Amino acid sequence: MSESTQVMLNGLWWGSLGLGWADAGVLFLHFLSLSLLSVGGALTTAPDMQRFIVGQRGWLTDTQFTASVALAHAAPGPNVLFVSVIGWNVAGFAGVLATTVGTLLPSSLLALGASRFVAKNQQSRGLQAFNAGMAPLTLGLLLATAWVLFQPSVSTHPWASGVAAVATVVLMLRTNISPLWPVAAGALAGAIGLFG
């Protein structure tokens, strides 16, 4: 392997900041410690990730941190992938592994255990009460998420945003079209400046 190939691979694995095993380990442990606190999604622990990576270590600027979150929201796939983008920006592929595995491992093991417990105790009155009581909250939290996603555009372009959101709801409830169509239409309308 030529020397330049090695330099390139090294850059991909460790990223542009030139961090090493010790830093990747610290990054992994920090994200690991936040995993079980992330009730409601990993985004709820983002303020603490920002405090550690931007404030304490100075690995990213505030702007880079926020851009990482926004990018993951715009891309297809779960929004939790913002931790992978942060890992990439801090320490290349090593960083991706550290932040992604750290964020997902503890919560996934817990979810697996909880799911199996629930499947075995389907008929218990406690679980029936849990399901009955939590179902309305679950739907309420979905509406809250919709409301939060709606905010950035409604302040600048209330009419266009309102019409687009209501039209999306009606299309999804009344027709069988793929959600990709309204998303593409929204992107197009946004690109020509309808939502500011």
Added chain:
Amino acid sequence: MTAALQTPPQPQPALPPGENELARPESPSHIFRVFTGLALQGFGGVLPVTQRALVEQQRWLSQQQFVELLALAQVLPGPNVVNLSLMIGDRFFGWRGAIAGMAGMLLAPMVVVLILAVLAGRFDQVPAVAGALHGMGVVAAGLVASTALKLAQTLRNNPLGWPLAVAFGAMAAVGVGVLRWPLVGVVLVLGVAAVALAWRRIARAVHHE
């Protein structure tokens, strides 16, 4: 994934009876393919696409089962759709299904988002790109709201009775969304109240039988 195809499925806790029209995934690799496909369609949130693909198209779950799994996925730590993908995979094929669901949900989108991260620095100043992101955000809000409204039909059979169930849903939506109260506190207070009320109603129904 070919090896996974040839291994016979292991016995798993059965899904609740009475859901006769439901289908099953053929193999862990089938789960992987379906989750990869739906995750790549999920711009600005995967949940609406997940509900559509698993309940309406594949029919692996009923609306009721989907809401129950989602409720559990939401109260547990971790990203809701990732929790959901591994729980659904586990229900059908144990830990191999769980890994297939989670990998399907994460791997392909991760490749896409990392490529975008490399490109992002060059284009984020272009107004059309910023505008398109705004437009996708508005539609994403509509998609999530429509998922909530579709699933709201399940509240008719809720032991709380639908007026009370709708009231709890509205309180959670306003508390977390509009007033921006901390999620953990809202879920704890409303959740304990709703579960306790549901417990009493179920107990009373059993008593009257």
